[in-house]
Amino acid sequence: MSGLPAAASGLHSSLLTWWADRGLPPWVFDAIWMVLMAAIVTVFVLLTVLFLVWVERKISGDIQSRVGPNRTGGRFGLLQTAADALKLLTKEDIIPECADRPIFVLAPFLVFVPVLVVFLIVPFGEHWIVKDLNLGVLFVVAVSALPVIGIFMAGWGSNNKWALLGAVRAVGQAISYEIPLILALVCVVVFAGSIRIGDIVSAQRDGHWFITRFPLQIAFLLYFVAAMAEVNRVPFDLPEAESELVAGYHVEYSGMRFALFFLAEFAHLFFVAAFCTTLFLGAWDGPWLPPALWFLIKTYAVILVIMWVRWTIPRLRIDQVMGFAWKCLVPIGLLAVLATGLVAAVWGVP
Amino acid sequence: MIGGLWEQILSGSFWYPLAFLILAAGTLVPALLVVLSRSLLHSALWLLVALMSTAGLFVLLGAEALGALQILIYCGGIIVLILFAVMLTRGAARPETGVHNRLLWWSLPVVLGFGILTFTLTRREAWPLAQMHGPADVTPRLADALLGPYVLAFEVASVILLVAMVGATVIASAEPKQ
Numbered sequence: 329m330s331g332l333p334a335a336a337s338g339l340h341s342s343l344l345t346w347w348a349d350r351g352l353p354p355w356v357f358d359a360i361w362m363v364l365m366a367a368i369v370t371v372f373v374l375l376t377v378l379f380l381v382w383v384e385r386k387i388s389g390d391i392q393s394r395v396g397p398n399r400t401g402g403r404f405g406l407l408q409t410a411a412d413a414l415k416l417l418t419k420e421d422i423i424p425e426c427a428d429r430p431i432f433v434l435a436p437f438l439v440f441v442p443v444l445v446v447f448l449i450v451p452f453g454e455h456w457i458v459k460d461l462n463l464g465v466l467f468v469v470a471v472s473a474l475p476v477i478g479i480f481m482a483g484w485g486s487n488n489k490w491a492l493l494g495a496v497r498a499v500g501q502a503i504s505y506e507i508p509l510i511l512a513l514v515c516v517v518v519f520a521g522s523i524r525i526g527d528i529v530s531a532q533r534d535g536h537w538f539i540t541r542f543p544l545q546i547a548f549l550l551y552f553v554a555a556m557a558e559v560n561r562v563p564f565d566l567p568e569a570e571s572e573l574v575a576g577y578h579v580e581y582s583g584m585r586f587a588l589f590f591l592a593e594f595a596h597l598f599f600v601a602a603f604c605t606t607l608f609l610g611a612w613d614g615p616w617l618p619p620a621l622w623f624l625i626k627t628y629a630v631i632l633v634i635m636w637v638r639w640t641i642p643r644l645r646i647d648q649v650m651g652f653a654w655k656c657l658v659p660i661g662l663l664a665v666l667a668t669g670l671v672a673a674v675w676g677v678p
Numbered sequence: 679m680i681g682g683l684w685e686q687i688l689s690g691s692f693w694y695p696l697a698f699l700i701l702a703a704g705t706l707v708p709a710l711l712v713v714l715s716r717s718l719l720h721s722a723l724w725l726l727v728a729l730m731s732t733a734g735l736f737v738l739l740g741a742e743a744l745g746a747l748q749i750l751i752y753c754g755g756i757i758v759l760i761l762f763a764v765m766l767t768r769g770a771a772r773p774e775t776g777v778h779n780r781l782l783w784w785s786l787p788v789v790l791g792f793g794i795l796t797f798t799l800t801r802r803e804a805w806p807l808a809q810m811h812g813p814a815d816v817t818p819r820l821a822d823a824l825l826g827p828y829v830l831a832f833e834v835a836s837v838i839l840l841v842a843m844v845g846a847t848v849i850a851s852a853e854p855k856q
Contacts, residue, residue, distance in 0.1 A: 355693070431723065462817050463746050470746040473754025477726060480761050484719060496765065503758060523817070 341417035365458050369447050377594040381409040384594075384635055391639040416590075424487060427580065432485035436476030436588035442471045443592045443599065449525045450602050453612050454621040455582040457525065465513050465523040469506075472558070474594065476478035478669030479577050482589070486580035487612065494576025494602065497646055498560065500560045504653040508550050515547035515668040516607045537610035543667040548608045550661055553599040557653070559593065561638050601630035697738055704731035722760045729753050743817045 340361065347357040377661055382397065385408065389396025401407025423432060447469050451457040461467050476499050483495020516538055520528040531538075538544045578589045605626040612619030614626075644652070708727040715721040729752040736745035824832050 427717075432720075462815060463742055466743065466746045466750070466817075468751040470754065473750055473758075476758055477723075477761070478755065480758070481723070484765075492765075499758060499762070677705070 344507070353487060370444060373444060373595045376598050377591050378409045378413065379633065380594045380598060381412070381590075382406065383631075387632070387635050388639050389409050400644060408624060409672070413587065416583055416587040421583045422580075423586065424485045427485065428485040428486075431481045432580075432581070433585075435478050435482035435485055435565070436585045438481060439475045440478075440588045440592040440595075442474040442478075443596045445540035446471050446599055447595075448602075450599070451525055451529055451606055451611050452623050454619060456612075460524060460526045462524045463478055464525040464528070465517060469510060469544065470515065472592070475596075483577040484671060486577070486578050490575075491577050491579050498577055501557060501560070501646075501653075503647060504650055505554045505657070508653065508661040509554040509558060510545040511658070512551035512554065513607070514665050515544055518665075518668045518672050519544060525606060529606060529613070532610040533613055535610070535613070537608065537613070539608040543664060543671050545607065546660065546664040546667065548604075550657060551604060551607065554653075554657060555604065555638065557635055558635075559596045559600050560607075561597070561634060566597070597634065601627045601634065604630050644663070694738075698735070699729045701734040701738060704728070705735065718764045719761070722757060722764060725760070726753055729757070741816055742837045743820050 344354065344357055348354055382405070386396045386404070386487060390393075397405030397408035399408075400404060400411045405635045423429065449461055449464060449467060451460075479498045479502075480495050483491045483493075483498070486492070516528065517523050519541060520531045522528060522531075539548050540578060578586055602623070607625060609626045609630075611626075612623040614622035617625075691847065705728050708724040708731070711724040712721045713730065729802055733748040733753070736742070736748055747818040
Protein backbone atom coordinates (compact mmCIF):
# COMPACT_ATOMS: atom_id res chain seq x y z
CA MET A 329 0.00 0.00 0.00
CA SER A 330 2.89 2.32 0.72
CA GLY A 331 4.68 1.08 -2.39
CA LEU A 332 4.02 4.11 -4.55
CA PRO A 333 5.02 6.83 -2.03
CA ALA A 334 8.13 4.87 -1.07
CA ALA A 335 8.96 4.58 -4.76
CA ALA A 336 8.53 8.34 -5.15
CA SER A 337 10.93 9.19 -2.31
CA GLY A 338 13.26 6.43 -3.51
CA LEU A 339 13.15 7.94 -7.00
CA HIS A 340 14.32 11.26 -5.63
CA SER A 341 17.33 9.80 -3.82
CA SER A 342 18.34 7.43 -6.63
CA LEU A 343 18.08 10.20 -9.23
CA LEU A 344 20.13 12.44 -6.95
CA THR A 345 22.82 9.74 -6.68
CA TRP A 346 22.86 9.34 -10.47
CA TRP A 347 23.15 13.09 -10.83
CA ALA A 348 26.00 13.40 -8.30
CA ASP A 349 27.88 10.49 -9.97
CA ARG A 350 28.04 12.56 -13.16
CA GLY A 351 29.91 15.25 -11.19
CA LEU A 352 27.02 17.69 -11.53
CA PRO A 353 26.30 20.07 -8.65
CA PRO A 354 23.46 18.82 -6.42
CA TRP A 355 21.80 22.24 -6.12
CA VAL A 356 21.00 22.18 -9.86
CA PHE A 357 19.20 18.89 -9.28
CA ASP A 358 17.30 20.45 -6.38
CA ALA A 359 16.34 23.40 -8.55
CA ILE A 360 15.07 21.12 -11.34
CA TRP A 361 13.23 18.96 -8.80
CA MET A 362 11.54 22.01 -7.31
CA VAL A 363 10.45 23.31 -10.72
CA LEU A 364 9.13 19.84 -11.56
CA MET A 365 7.18 19.65 -8.31
CA ALA A 366 5.75 23.13 -8.85
CA ALA A 367 4.71 22.11 -12.38
CA ILE A 368 3.03 18.93 -11.12
CA VAL A 369 1.14 20.83 -8.41
CA THR A 370 0.05 23.54 -10.87
CA VAL A 371 -1.20 21.02 -13.41
CA PHE A 372 -3.00 19.09 -10.68
CA VAL A 373 -4.69 22.26 -9.42
CA LEU A 374 -5.75 23.33 -12.92
CA LEU A 375 -7.23 19.91 -13.73
CA THR A 376 -8.97 19.80 -10.36
CA VAL A 377 -10.52 23.20 -10.97
CA LEU A 378 -11.77 22.12 -14.40
CA PHE A 379 -13.36 19.10 -12.78
CA LEU A 380 -14.78 21.02 -9.80
CA VAL A 381 -16.52 23.58 -12.00
CA TRP A 382 -18.21 20.73 -13.86
CA VAL A 383 -19.19 19.06 -10.57
CA GLU A 384 -20.59 22.31 -9.24
CA ARG A 385 -22.77 22.75 -12.34
CA LYS A 386 -24.01 19.20 -12.27
CA ILE A 387 -24.86 19.37 -8.56
CA SER A 388 -26.57 22.74 -8.84
CA GLY A 389 -28.55 21.27 -11.73
CA ASP A 390 -29.58 18.23 -9.68
CA ILE A 391 -30.55 20.29 -6.65
CA GLN A 392 -32.61 22.72 -8.71
CA SER A 393 -34.19 19.94 -10.81
CA ARG A 394 -32.35 21.02 -13.96
CA VAL A 395 -30.18 18.99 -16.27
CA GLY A 396 -26.98 21.00 -16.12
CA PRO A 397 -24.40 20.85 -18.91
CA ASN A 398 -25.22 17.86 -21.11
CA ARG A 399 -24.01 18.55 -24.68
CA THR A 400 -20.31 19.39 -24.84
CA GLY A 401 -18.23 16.24 -24.57
CA GLY A 402 -20.72 13.42 -24.53
CA ARG A 403 -23.80 12.74 -22.47
CA PHE A 404 -22.59 14.28 -19.22
CA GLY A 405 -21.21 17.52 -20.62
CA LEU A 406 -17.75 16.57 -19.34
CA LEU A 407 -15.94 18.95 -21.67
CA GLN A 408 -18.12 21.94 -20.81
CA THR A 409 -15.51 23.54 -18.54
CA ALA A 410 -12.73 22.87 -21.03
CA ALA A 411 -14.78 24.68 -23.67
CA ASP A 412 -15.38 27.52 -21.23
CA ALA A 413 -11.67 27.76 -20.48
CA LEU A 414 -10.90 27.95 -24.21
CA LYS A 415 -13.51 30.65 -24.59
CA LEU A 416 -11.99 32.67 -21.75
CA LEU A 417 -8.52 32.27 -23.25
CA THR A 418 -9.61 33.66 -26.60
CA LYS A 419 -11.72 36.50 -25.28
CA GLU A 420 -10.67 40.10 -25.74
CA ASP A 421 -8.61 41.45 -22.88
CA ILE A 422 -10.19 44.72 -21.77
CA ILE A 423 -8.62 47.15 -19.33
CA PRO A 424 -10.84 50.09 -18.40
CA GLU A 425 -9.45 53.44 -19.48
CA CYS A 426 -9.63 54.98 -16.01
CA ALA A 427 -8.27 51.91 -14.25
CA ASP A 428 -5.13 52.15 -12.15
CA ARG A 429 -3.27 50.07 -14.69
CA PRO A 430 -0.39 48.39 -12.80
CA ILE A 431 -2.64 47.60 -9.84
CA PHE A 432 -5.39 46.31 -12.10
CA VAL A 433 -2.98 44.04 -13.97
CA LEU A 434 -1.18 42.69 -10.90
CA ALA A 435 -4.26 41.96 -8.79
CA PRO A 436 -5.31 38.60 -10.32
CA PHE A 437 -1.82 37.19 -9.81
CA LEU A 438 -1.69 38.32 -6.20
CA VAL A 439 -4.95 36.45 -5.65
CA PHE A 440 -3.97 33.29 -7.53
CA VAL A 441 -0.35 32.72 -6.51
CA PRO A 442 -0.86 32.42 -2.70
CA VAL A 443 -3.69 29.95 -3.28
CA LEU A 444 -1.30 27.86 -5.37
CA VAL A 445 1.54 28.20 -2.85
CA VAL A 446 -0.43 26.68 0.06
CA PHE A 447 -0.68 23.41 -1.91
CA LEU A 448 2.96 22.98 -0.86
CA ILE A 449 1.84 21.37 2.41
CA VAL A 450 -1.15 19.30 1.29
CA PRO A 451 -0.42 15.69 2.37
CA PHE A 452 -1.84 13.42 -0.36
CA GLY A 453 -0.14 10.38 1.18
CA GLU A 454 2.49 9.40 3.68
CA HIS A 455 5.38 10.91 1.73
CA TRP A 456 3.26 12.65 -0.88
CA ILE A 457 3.75 16.12 0.44
CA VAL A 458 5.82 18.56 -1.55
CA LYS A 459 7.49 20.02 1.54
CA ASP A 460 6.56 19.15 5.11
CA LEU A 461 7.52 22.53 6.53
CA ASN A 462 7.91 22.64 10.28
CA LEU A 463 5.88 25.84 10.15
CA GLY A 464 2.95 23.95 8.65
CA VAL A 465 -0.22 25.56 9.98
CA LEU A 466 1.45 28.92 10.53
CA PHE A 467 2.59 28.91 6.89
CA VAL A 468 -0.97 28.32 5.70
CA VAL A 469 -2.34 31.09 7.90
CA ALA A 470 0.35 33.53 6.77
CA VAL A 471 0.04 32.84 3.04
CA SER A 472 -3.77 32.78 3.15
CA ALA A 473 -3.70 36.36 4.40
CA LEU A 474 -2.27 37.59 1.09
CA PRO A 475 -5.13 37.13 -1.45
CA VAL A 476 -7.10 39.72 0.53
CA ILE A 477 -4.69 42.37 -0.68
CA GLY A 478 -5.08 41.17 -4.28
CA ILE A 479 -8.87 41.40 -3.97
CA PHE A 480 -8.52 44.89 -2.61
CA MET A 481 -6.22 45.86 -5.50
CA ALA A 482 -8.73 44.48 -7.99
CA GLY A 483 -11.57 46.48 -6.48
CA TRP A 484 -9.57 49.65 -6.23
CA GLY A 485 -7.72 49.39 -9.52
CA SER A 486 -10.95 48.88 -11.48
CA ASN A 487 -12.10 52.37 -10.52
CA ASN A 488 -15.67 51.13 -10.37
CA LYS A 489 -18.03 51.61 -7.45
CA TRP A 490 -19.40 48.07 -7.51
CA ALA A 491 -15.93 46.61 -7.70
CA LEU A 492 -14.80 48.75 -4.78
CA LEU A 493 -17.86 47.88 -2.67
CA GLY A 494 -17.34 44.20 -3.42
CA ALA A 495 -13.69 44.46 -2.47
CA VAL A 496 -14.50 46.22 0.81
CA ARG A 497 -16.97 43.50 1.68
CA ALA A 498 -14.55 40.75 0.67
CA VAL A 499 -11.72 42.15 2.75
CA GLY A 500 -13.92 42.85 5.78
CA GLN A 501 -15.39 39.39 5.61
CA ALA A 502 -12.07 37.64 5.07
CA ILE A 503 -10.32 39.28 8.02
CA SER A 504 -13.35 38.73 10.29
CA TYR A 505 -13.66 35.03 9.54
CA GLU A 506 -9.92 34.53 9.76
CA ILE A 507 -10.17 34.85 13.56
CA PRO A 508 -12.57 31.91 14.20
CA LEU A 509 -10.61 29.96 11.58
CA ILE A 510 -7.35 30.47 13.46
CA LEU A 511 -9.03 29.66 16.79
CA ALA A 512 -10.21 26.36 15.29
CA LEU A 513 -6.66 25.66 14.12
CA VAL A 514 -5.36 26.39 17.62
CA CYS A 515 -7.61 23.63 19.03
CA VAL A 516 -6.15 21.14 16.55
CA VAL A 517 -2.61 22.25 17.30
CA VAL A 518 -3.20 21.75 21.05
CA PHE A 519 -4.24 18.15 20.42
CA ALA A 520 -1.53 17.39 17.89
CA GLY A 521 1.19 19.09 19.93
CA SER A 522 2.80 20.40 16.74
CA ILE A 523 2.15 22.74 13.85
CA ARG A 524 3.93 20.48 11.37
CA ILE A 525 1.43 18.86 9.01
CA GLY A 526 3.18 15.48 9.19
CA ASP A 527 2.83 15.40 12.99
CA ILE A 528 -0.81 16.46 12.85
CA VAL A 529 -1.55 13.64 10.43
CA SER A 530 0.38 10.99 12.35
CA ALA A 531 -1.44 11.98 15.56
CA GLN A 532 -4.66 10.85 13.86
CA ARG A 533 -3.44 7.51 12.50
CA ASP A 534 -5.48 4.31 12.60
CA GLY A 535 -8.87 5.94 12.91
CA HIS A 536 -8.08 8.33 15.77
CA TRP A 537 -9.26 11.20 13.63
CA PHE A 538 -9.51 14.52 15.38
CA ILE A 539 -13.20 14.81 14.59
CA THR A 540 -13.80 11.85 16.93
CA ARG A 541 -12.04 13.43 19.94
CA PHE A 542 -14.34 15.27 22.32
CA PRO A 543 -14.04 19.05 22.12
CA LEU A 544 -12.65 19.10 18.59
CA GLN A 545 -16.09 18.68 17.00
CA ILE A 546 -16.71 22.32 17.92
CA ALA A 547 -13.47 23.29 16.22
CA PHE A 548 -14.49 21.27 13.17
CA LEU A 549 -17.82 23.07 12.81
CA LEU A 550 -16.11 26.38 13.42
CA TYR A 551 -13.52 25.65 10.77
CA PHE A 552 -16.17 24.51 8.32
CA VAL A 553 -18.29 27.65 8.64
CA ALA A 554 -15.33 30.03 8.66
CA ALA A 555 -13.75 28.28 5.69
CA MET A 556 -16.96 28.63 3.71
CA ALA A 557 -16.85 32.35 4.40
CA GLU A 558 -13.17 32.50 3.47
CA VAL A 559 -13.84 31.09 0.02
CA ASN A 560 -16.78 33.49 -0.41
CA ARG A 561 -19.45 30.88 -1.02
CA VAL A 562 -23.15 31.19 -0.39
CA PRO A 563 -24.44 32.00 2.23
CA PHE A 564 -21.35 34.16 2.55
CA ASP A 565 -20.91 35.28 -1.07
CA LEU A 566 -21.66 38.93 -0.35
CA PRO A 567 -18.50 40.16 -2.14
CA GLU A 568 -19.99 39.06 -5.46
CA ALA A 569 -23.71 39.28 -4.81
CA GLU A 570 -24.96 39.43 -8.39
CA SER A 571 -28.25 41.11 -7.62
CA GLU A 572 -26.74 44.09 -5.86
CA LEU A 573 -23.09 44.33 -6.94
CA VAL A 574 -23.19 42.92 -10.49
CA ALA A 575 -20.16 40.72 -9.82
CA GLY A 576 -18.17 42.36 -7.06
CA TYR A 577 -14.47 42.99 -7.23
CA HIS A 578 -13.92 41.30 -10.59
CA VAL A 579 -16.71 43.08 -12.47
CA GLU A 580 -14.28 44.90 -14.80
CA TYR A 581 -12.15 41.86 -15.56
CA SER A 582 -12.50 39.85 -18.73
CA GLY A 583 -10.86 36.93 -20.49
CA MET A 584 -7.82 35.36 -18.89
CA ARG A 585 -7.62 37.89 -16.08
CA PHE A 586 -11.13 36.97 -14.97
CA ALA A 587 -10.26 33.31 -15.37
CA LEU A 588 -7.46 33.72 -12.83
CA PHE A 589 -9.93 34.92 -10.19
CA PHE A 590 -12.21 32.05 -11.07
CA LEU A 591 -9.33 29.56 -10.86
CA ALA A 592 -8.22 30.99 -7.54
CA GLU A 593 -11.72 30.64 -6.12
CA PHE A 594 -12.08 26.97 -7.01
CA ALA A 595 -8.48 26.13 -6.14
CA HIS A 596 -9.09 27.76 -2.76
CA LEU A 597 -12.25 25.70 -2.35
CA PHE A 598 -10.28 22.52 -2.97
CA PHE A 599 -7.54 23.60 -0.60
CA VAL A 600 -9.96 24.47 2.18
CA ALA A 601 -11.56 21.03 1.87
CA ALA A 602 -8.16 19.31 1.70
CA PHE A 603 -6.97 21.19 4.76
CA CYS A 604 -10.18 20.24 6.57
CA THR A 605 -9.46 16.62 5.70
CA THR A 606 -5.90 16.98 6.96
CA LEU A 607 -6.82 18.59 10.25
CA PHE A 608 -9.96 16.72 11.25
CA LEU A 609 -10.56 13.68 9.04
CA GLY A 610 -7.23 11.92 9.35
CA ALA A 611 -5.85 13.03 5.96
CA TRP A 612 -4.89 9.88 4.00
CA ASP A 613 -5.64 7.47 6.85
CA GLY A 614 -8.06 4.69 5.96
CA PRO A 615 -8.32 0.95 5.35
CA TRP A 616 -7.84 -1.11 2.12
CA LEU A 617 -7.68 1.69 -0.42
CA PRO A 618 -4.43 3.51 -1.27
CA PRO A 619 -3.81 6.62 0.91
CA ALA A 620 -3.98 9.13 -1.94
CA LEU A 621 -7.39 7.77 -2.94
CA TRP A 622 -8.65 8.07 0.63
CA PHE A 623 -7.44 11.63 0.74
CA LEU A 624 -9.28 12.54 -2.45
CA ILE A 625 -12.47 10.74 -1.35
CA LYS A 626 -12.58 12.66 1.94
CA THR A 627 -11.72 15.97 0.29
CA TYR A 628 -14.43 15.56 -2.33
CA ALA A 629 -16.92 14.61 0.39
CA VAL A 630 -16.18 17.91 2.14
CA ILE A 631 -16.46 19.79 -1.16
CA LEU A 632 -19.80 18.16 -1.91
CA VAL A 633 -21.17 19.25 1.47
CA ILE A 634 -19.98 22.82 0.82
CA MET A 635 -21.69 22.80 -2.59
CA TRP A 636 -24.82 21.28 -1.10
CA VAL A 637 -24.96 24.13 1.44
CA ARG A 638 -24.40 26.64 -1.32
CA TRP A 639 -27.43 25.55 -3.31
CA THR A 640 -29.66 25.15 -0.25
CA ILE A 641 -29.26 28.22 1.94
CA PRO A 642 -30.06 31.75 0.73
CA ARG A 643 -27.57 34.59 0.87
CA LEU A 644 -27.21 36.57 4.11
CA ARG A 645 -27.03 40.34 4.41
CA ILE A 646 -23.59 41.87 4.95
CA ASP A 647 -24.38 43.08 8.49
CA GLN A 648 -25.70 39.62 9.36
CA VAL A 649 -22.49 38.08 8.00
CA MET A 650 -20.26 40.36 10.04
CA GLY A 651 -22.43 40.07 13.15
CA PHE A 652 -22.38 36.30 12.90
CA ALA A 653 -18.58 36.27 12.80
CA TRP A 654 -17.99 38.64 15.71
CA LYS A 655 -20.91 37.92 18.00
CA CYS A 656 -21.28 34.20 17.44
CA LEU A 657 -18.21 32.50 15.96
CA VAL A 658 -15.48 34.36 17.84
CA PRO A 659 -16.96 33.67 21.32
CA ILE A 660 -17.57 30.04 20.36
CA GLY A 661 -13.99 29.87 19.12
CA LEU A 662 -12.61 31.23 22.37
CA LEU A 663 -14.73 28.76 24.34
CA ALA A 664 -13.54 25.95 22.08
CA VAL A 665 -9.91 26.85 22.73
CA LEU A 666 -10.62 26.97 26.47
CA ALA A 667 -12.44 23.62 26.40
CA THR A 668 -9.68 22.02 24.34
CA GLY A 669 -7.04 23.32 26.71
CA LEU A 670 -8.95 22.07 29.75
CA VAL A 671 -9.51 18.63 28.27
CA ALA A 672 -5.87 18.37 27.24
CA ALA A 673 -4.70 19.53 30.69
CA VAL A 674 -7.06 17.42 32.81
CA TRP A 675 -7.26 14.16 30.87
CA GLY A 676 -4.15 14.63 28.80
CA VAL A 677 -3.94 14.16 25.06
CA PRO A 678 -4.44 10.45 24.34
CA MET B 679 37.86 36.19 -12.94
CA ILE B 680 35.23 34.67 -15.22
CA GLY B 681 36.46 31.18 -14.37
CA GLY B 682 36.24 31.94 -10.65
CA LEU B 683 32.70 33.18 -11.06
CA TRP B 684 31.78 30.04 -12.98
CA GLU B 685 33.25 27.91 -10.18
CA GLN B 686 31.17 29.83 -7.67
CA ILE B 687 28.00 29.39 -9.72
CA LEU B 688 28.62 25.65 -10.02
CA SER B 689 29.34 25.17 -6.32
CA GLY B 690 26.21 27.11 -5.40
CA SER B 691 28.00 29.67 -3.23
CA PHE B 692 27.16 32.34 -5.80
CA TRP B 693 23.42 32.27 -5.23
CA TYR B 694 23.25 33.15 -1.56
CA PRO B 695 24.83 36.62 -1.94
CA LEU B 696 22.76 37.13 -5.10
CA ALA B 697 19.55 36.31 -3.25
CA PHE B 698 20.61 38.63 -0.47
CA LEU B 699 21.30 41.47 -2.92
CA ILE B 700 17.95 40.99 -4.68
CA LEU B 701 16.07 40.95 -1.38
CA ALA B 702 18.02 43.91 -0.01
CA ALA B 703 17.26 45.92 -3.15
CA GLY B 704 13.68 44.67 -2.92
CA THR B 705 13.50 46.15 0.56
CA LEU B 706 15.28 49.46 -0.01
CA VAL B 707 13.94 50.57 -3.40
CA PRO B 708 10.24 50.02 -2.51
CA ALA B 709 10.91 51.67 0.87
CA LEU B 710 12.07 54.75 -1.02
CA LEU B 711 9.04 54.55 -3.32
CA VAL B 712 6.74 54.47 -0.28
CA VAL B 713 7.90 58.01 0.47
CA LEU B 714 8.11 59.26 -3.11
CA SER B 715 4.87 57.80 -4.45
CA ARG B 716 2.17 60.33 -5.31
CA SER B 717 -0.75 58.17 -4.29
CA LEU B 718 -1.34 56.91 -0.77
CA LEU B 719 -2.56 53.57 -2.05
CA HIS B 720 0.57 53.06 -4.13
CA SER B 721 2.64 53.89 -1.06
CA ALA B 722 0.82 51.21 0.91
CA LEU B 723 1.42 48.63 -1.83
CA TRP B 724 5.11 49.53 -2.10
CA LEU B 725 5.30 49.06 1.65
CA LEU B 726 3.88 45.59 1.08
CA VAL B 727 6.74 44.80 -1.32
CA ALA B 728 9.31 46.09 1.17
CA LEU B 729 7.82 44.02 4.00
CA MET B 730 7.66 40.88 1.84
CA SER B 731 11.34 41.30 0.98
CA THR B 732 12.12 41.64 4.67
CA ALA B 733 10.28 38.37 5.25
CA GLY B 734 12.46 36.91 2.48
CA LEU B 735 15.56 38.12 4.31
CA PHE B 736 14.37 36.38 7.49
CA VAL B 737 13.87 33.14 5.57
CA LEU B 738 17.31 33.52 3.97
CA LEU B 739 18.82 33.77 7.46
CA GLY B 740 17.09 30.54 8.50
CA ALA B 741 14.41 32.21 10.62
CA GLU B 742 11.38 30.82 8.77
CA ALA B 743 9.06 31.35 11.73
CA LEU B 744 9.91 35.04 11.85
CA GLY B 745 9.40 35.25 8.09
CA ALA B 746 5.95 33.68 8.32
CA LEU B 747 5.01 35.92 11.24
CA GLN B 748 6.25 38.94 9.30
CA ILE B 749 3.96 38.03 6.40
CA LEU B 750 1.03 37.26 8.71
CA ILE B 751 1.26 40.36 10.89
CA TYR B 752 2.70 43.00 8.60
CA CYS B 753 1.54 41.99 5.13
CA GLY B 754 -1.76 40.43 6.16
CA GLY B 755 -2.55 42.72 9.08
CA ILE B 756 -0.87 46.11 8.93
CA ILE B 757 -1.16 46.58 5.16
CA VAL B 758 -4.84 45.67 5.18
CA LEU B 759 -5.30 48.11 8.06
CA ILE B 760 -3.58 50.85 6.05
CA LEU B 761 -5.67 50.06 2.98
CA PHE B 762 -8.84 50.31 5.08
CA ALA B 763 -7.69 53.57 6.58
CA VAL B 764 -6.94 55.01 3.12
CA MET B 765 -10.35 53.92 1.91
CA LEU B 766 -12.31 55.26 4.87
CA THR B 767 -10.53 58.64 4.93
CA ARG B 768 -12.49 61.02 2.79
CA GLY B 769 -10.44 62.45 -0.04
CA ALA B 770 -7.24 60.69 0.99
CA ALA B 771 -7.25 58.63 -2.15
CA ARG B 772 -7.90 61.38 -4.68
CA PRO B 773 -4.83 62.09 -6.80
CA GLU B 774 -5.10 65.84 -6.19
CA THR B 775 -4.73 65.33 -2.42
CA GLY B 776 -1.00 65.68 -2.04
CA VAL B 777 0.81 63.26 0.21
CA HIS B 778 3.67 65.71 0.72
CA ASN B 779 3.44 68.50 3.25
CA ARG B 780 5.10 71.91 3.42
CA LEU B 781 7.82 71.00 5.88
CA LEU B 782 10.29 70.16 3.13
CA TRP B 783 13.09 72.31 4.53
CA TRP B 784 12.73 70.94 8.02
CA SER B 785 13.27 67.45 6.68
CA LEU B 786 16.84 68.30 5.65
CA PRO B 787 18.30 68.81 9.18
CA VAL B 788 16.27 65.87 10.48
CA VAL B 789 17.57 63.52 7.81
CA LEU B 790 21.11 64.82 8.17
CA GLY B 791 21.06 64.49 11.96
CA PHE B 792 19.63 61.00 11.89
CA GLY B 793 22.04 59.98 9.13
CA ILE B 794 25.06 61.19 11.10
CA LEU B 795 23.79 59.43 14.23
CA THR B 796 23.27 56.12 12.39
CA PHE B 797 26.64 56.43 10.63
CA THR B 798 28.60 57.03 13.84
CA LEU B 799 26.75 54.28 15.70
CA THR B 800 27.35 51.70 13.00
CA ARG B 801 31.02 52.67 12.69
CA ARG B 802 31.68 51.98 16.37
CA GLU B 803 31.30 48.24 15.91
CA ALA B 804 33.57 46.06 13.83
CA TRP B 805 30.72 43.81 12.52
CA PRO B 806 32.69 40.57 12.26
CA LEU B 807 31.20 37.91 9.99
CA ALA B 808 30.34 34.82 11.98
CA GLN B 809 31.23 31.61 10.12
CA MET B 810 28.46 29.54 11.65
CA HIS B 811 24.92 28.53 11.01
CA GLY B 812 21.99 29.15 13.29
CA PRO B 813 20.28 26.27 15.07
CA ALA B 814 18.53 23.96 12.62
CA ASP B 815 15.03 23.92 14.08
CA VAL B 816 14.22 27.41 15.28
CA THR B 817 10.43 27.15 15.58
CA PRO B 818 10.21 24.86 18.66
CA ARG B 819 12.96 26.84 20.42
CA LEU B 820 11.05 30.05 19.73
CA ALA B 821 7.88 28.50 21.14
CA ASP B 822 9.72 27.21 24.23
CA ALA B 823 11.26 30.63 24.81
CA LEU B 824 7.95 32.45 24.45
CA LEU B 825 6.11 30.11 26.82
CA GLY B 826 9.09 29.54 29.13
CA PRO B 827 11.45 32.32 30.28
CA TYR B 828 9.61 35.10 28.45
CA VAL B 829 6.06 34.09 29.32
CA LEU B 830 5.50 37.14 31.53
CA ALA B 831 6.55 39.62 28.82
CA PHE B 832 4.48 37.69 26.31
CA GLU B 833 1.35 37.82 28.48
CA VAL B 834 1.86 41.50 29.35
CA ALA B 835 2.13 42.34 25.65
CA SER B 836 -1.05 40.35 24.98
CA VAL B 837 -2.95 42.19 27.72
CA ILE B 838 -1.76 45.56 26.43
CA LEU B 839 -2.97 44.67 22.94
CA LEU B 840 -6.29 43.55 24.37
CA VAL B 841 -6.67 46.80 26.29
CA ALA B 842 -5.86 48.78 23.15
CA MET B 843 -8.46 46.78 21.22
CA VAL B 844 -11.17 47.32 23.83
CA GLY B 845 -10.25 51.00 24.03
CA ALA B 846 -10.46 51.40 20.26
CA THR B 847 -13.89 49.74 20.24
CA VAL B 848 -15.13 52.04 23.03
CA ILE B 849 -13.87 55.15 21.25
CA ALA B 850 -15.29 54.05 17.90
CA SER B 851 -18.68 53.09 19.25
CA ALA B 852 -19.22 56.25 21.35
CA GLU B 853 -22.31 58.06 20.05
CA PRO B 854 -21.68 61.71 19.21
CA LYS B 855 -23.59 64.00 21.60
CA GLN B 856 -26.61 65.63 20.03
